[in-house]
Amino acid sequence: MSSEIDSSTLLSRATQLIDLARKAGADAADAVVVRSRSQSVSVRLGKVEGTESSESDDFSLRVFIGKRVASVSANPGFDLQALAERAVAMAKVSPEDPFACLADEASLSRSYPDLQLLDTTEVSSEMLREAGLAAEAAALAVKGVTNSSGAGASAGMGGLVLATSHGFEGNYMASRFGHSVSVIAGEGTGMERDYDFDSRLYYAELDDPAEIGRRAGERVIKRVNPRQVPTGKDVTVIFDPRVARGFVGHIAGAINGASVARKSSFLRDRMGQQVLKSGLSITDDPLIVRGPSSRPFDGEGVSGERLVMIEDGVLKHWFLSTSTARELGLETNGRGVRGGTAVSPSSTNLALEPGDISPEDLIRSVGNGFYVTELIGHGVNMITGEYSRGATGFWIENGELTFPVSEVTIASNLKEMFMRLTPANDIDRKFGVAAPTFAIEGMTLAGR
Numbered sequence: 001m002s003s004e005i006d007s008s009t010l011l012s013r014a015t016q017l018i019d020l021a022r023k024a025g026a027d028a029a030d031a032v033v034v035r036s037r038s039q040s041v042s043v044r045l046g047k048v049e050g051t052e053s054s055e056s057d058d059f060s061l062r063v064f065i066g067k068r069v070a071s072v073s074a075n076p077g078f079d080l081q082a083l084a085e086r087a088v089a090m091a092k093v094s095p096e097d098p099f100a101c102l103a104d105e106a107s108l109s110r111s112y113p114d115l116q117l118l119d120t121t122e123v124s125s126e127m128l129r130e131a132g133l134a135a136e137a138a139a140l141a142v143k144g145v146t147n148s149s150g151a152g153a154s155a156g157m158g159g160l161v162l163a164t165s166h167g168f169e170g171n172y173m174a175s176r177f178g179h180s181v182s183v184i185a186g187e188g189t190g191m192e193r194d195y196d197f198d199s200r201l202y203y204a205e206l207d208d209p210a211e212i213g214r215r216a217g218e219r220v221i222k223r224v225n226p227r228q229v230p231t232g233k234d235v236t237v238i239f240d241p242r243v244a245r246g247f248v249g250h251i252a253g254a255i256n257g258a259s260v261a262r263k264s265s266f267l268r269d270r271m272g273q274q275v276l277k278s279g280l281s282i283t284d285d286p287l288i289v290r291g292p293s294s295r296p297f298d299g300e301g302v303s304g305e306r307l308v309m310i311e312d313g314v315l316k317h318w319f320l321s322t323s324t325a326r327e328l329g330l331e332t333n334g335r336g337v338r339g340g341t342a343v344s345p346s347s348t349n350l351a352l353e354p355g356d357i358s359p360e361d362l363i364r365s366v367g368n369g370f371y372v373t374e375l376i377g378h379g380v381n382m383i384t385g386e387y388s389r390g391a392t393g394f395w396i397e398n399g400e401l402t403f404p405v406s407e408v409t410i411a412s413n414l415k416e417m418f419m420r421l422t423p424a425n426d427i428d429r430k431f432g433v434a435a436p437t438f439a440i441e442g443m444t445l446a447g448r
Helices: 008-023 080-092 125-140 209-221 241-254 257-261 322-327 359-366 414-419
Strands: 028-044 047-065 068-074 145-164 169-185 192-200 232-239 282-284 307-311 336-339 342-345 350-352 369-376 386-397 400-413 421-423 438-446
Touching (some): 008 047, 008 080, 008 145, 028 125, 125 169, 125 209, 145 209, 169 209, 192 209, 232 241, 232 359, 241 414, 257 322, 257 342, 369 400, 414 421
Parallel strands (some): 232 369
Antiparallel strands (some): 047 068, 145 169, 169 192, 369 386, 386 400, 421 438
16 A cells, blocks of 8 residues: 555546536536555465455546536546536436535635544555454464354555535545454354454554454354244343444434435434434534544535534434535535435444443343344334344343344334433444444344
8 A cells, every 4th residue: 555645636637627527518517536545365264365456546527507417437547528528418418406516615615624534554465464364363262163254454545536616626535454353153053153353544553453353252152052032022122332333323324314305214304303312412523533434524525513413312413415405405514425426415423422331230230131242134114214133142131141142033113212222331433333332122022
């Protein structure tokens, strides 16, 4: 991975594209380059299985003629003028979109902070190989681990170069490093799998590969010889932080302005109303220094700010890009993300803020219940809120984790789950979606 990547040439080509589009007849335009550099090594049973490296600079040009819009994409080396003319020609015959537009000039970021997102540490393929091997060896050394599904390590960087016809020019890069391992315990039909991983912006902050491997090994041996438990209709379910993060992702999806505009969110009519238990808050902050999903500006050149999306249980904001905001009669809050040639709203550093109780005390307070470590399937209806997922984990008896559980289903409705959620205090903010352990009362568990 190069220790220094200069984006000035790409920014120059982006501004040239915009000038050519204007000359070809566009009223407005923006050009974006999504940059990516990555390398990874995968190993299994002490041998390298694969080594990959990739580099790309993907250009997209978006042009506006009145209320008509068109986008085209290209790789480096394309003819600037031909691309600009093609985009304008496409826009002239496109249907009108009353909401498609550039961000208002007044909302554009004119300066933005250095969020320290880029670590220029040189990481060689040999370093990645050694990390993968160390993680796997440590996992296999745990008594009871019988096989490996593989381990790996990766290093990369990605970023955005953006220019608009109304004066915005900016770029940023962010690095990402990772270690992971997956192992098996048990034999035959009784085999169980588990994993562990770490991902950071800065290489020196990564957990030691051997520690990751040890954790994976210890997790998987606890899952051997799982049981089913009886069906129950009023079960307290505790979500391990791994699955808790995914659950918070459902909250993010429900308060995404695009879903609200499409009427595909069960919270679409709940702005200003209580949607979580009193005392709970969901925050989103794109400007955290070294934050895992931080960005100095969004995909339209707008700087976002920290927002309390849900405050004391009350819904305060949607995630909004410019076009989605206009459709809803609102203003963007700097959450626009480029996805190919489109811009759509999304979260940044999203967090379900922690409570005051430790996870151990939360488990003890439950008495009998179910501690979930993994969810299976996609049984979540974001229009109605109906929730039904296969689950594995551990049975809680007399406030203690006892035996492993598998082949059960947990079900409820997200509206009710949100109102019955009690968070612990063990939040880990190294992920783009952060959540502590939490309990949800009154769920249905389908077992034997």
